[in-house]
Amino acid sequence: MTSLSPLRLERFVKQRDDFRLGPIDVVLEPGLTYALVGPNGSGKTTLLKCLMNLMKPTSGKLEIFGHTYEREEQAIKTQTAFVPDPLDGCEPFTLWQMRDFIGGWYASWDDDDFARRAASFRIPLDKRYGKMSQGERKKAALTLALSTHAPLLLLDEPTNGLDIASRNRLKQMLVEDAEIMERTVLLSTHSVEDIRQFADCILLLRNGALEGPYEKDALSASWRRLWLTGEALPSLADIPGAVEWSEVPFPQLVTCDRTATLAFLSENGIQITKEQPLPLDELLDRLLEKSAR
Structure with a gap:
């Protein structure tokens, strides 16, 4: 476990054409699950991609566990796992092959744990990702990310395409993981059920401006x-x-x-x-x- 903040943004700005994300100032606390909520086009996916260095911020400060991408990108990538929506570029590969690519990055990777999660989600390990259904693709991406045991998990619409049983298995895995590790989860979602089931805190994003975090239970008690x-x-x-x-x-x-x-x-x-x-x-x-x- 670490006492450093999993994520700190200070005066963070990303400008894309006529859309401006930020400035954002936010600090996430270890061990909590944050729901990133906002209408389409509010900047949720853009923010997650910046957090993974798939997009460069225009200005401001971005720290993950005290590290910056300018100096310590590898240290950040070994402590962070990302589930985009969709997971592009993996169509020719099976889940076993993707395990080979990803597992070596993480010291805490466990093949037995990976196999257990894949079996729980009922995903074929030898089926090419491009041949999988939408639900199977989402479960494959979640299996890979959860198996890293990374202390920061970034999820973009994590339950898109999941049936009720798979959604419940995801919740069970997150609960079980919380008992053995201090993991911070940031998930973007349009699903009220996701927020109800998973979130401790809510971040509101609208027109590039971020508000919060708000404690979900405190909001329910006040409103x-x-x-x-x-x-x-x-x-x-x-x-x-x-x-x-x-x-x-x-x-x-x-x-x-x-x-x-x-x-x-x-x-x-x-x-x-x-x-x-x-x-x-x-x-x-x-x-x-x-x-x-």
Whole structure:
């Protein structure tokens, strides 16, 4: 294990034609899983490719476990594994052959572990990657990346093409790995279920700007829908944390700060008749709308 941050970006910028990613300042903590969330074209894949040095940043600082690509690219590559979407250039090779290419880079590579993961995902080892289905290709890429035991795992849409059983096997592998190693995972996804199942923290990316990280459980605890009753209900602007108000069919509001809202309502004698957490998809939509303002 290491005390160094798995990833640190300072004033990081990538300019591509008329699209600008950044400036981004973020530090990831060891052992957590971060979901990178944003609409199409927000820069998620561009960011992951920059983190793997497949694209060069325009300016700013990028450190992985304290290393920079300018000085220590090999050290970074041996501590990082990447699952792109798709995995291009491997069409002529079988999974066994790809193991030969990749396994030698990682001191912690274990052929028995690799074979176990491939069997769990039910991937044929002697089938050429170009002949595999979309789901088999994704499982092959995940098998290779997870078998490296790299302490930083970068996943671009990791469950695209996976059936329910394979998604569950991926979750089981990540849970099992967490018991024996301190691994940080950064995954880009459009899937609410991915975020629900895998993420500890959420990073919001919209129009090249990054917000967060936000703790997923803290967000769920803070964002609530409340139904109210009382003699004289205040206006939305007077209620701390309130972001939306409706009187139909019953007085209700949505708050992004449950604690502050409840304290205000209690002080003003307003009762809560019902309370619900926001569904995760609605919560994320509201966060992205908020970050766009």
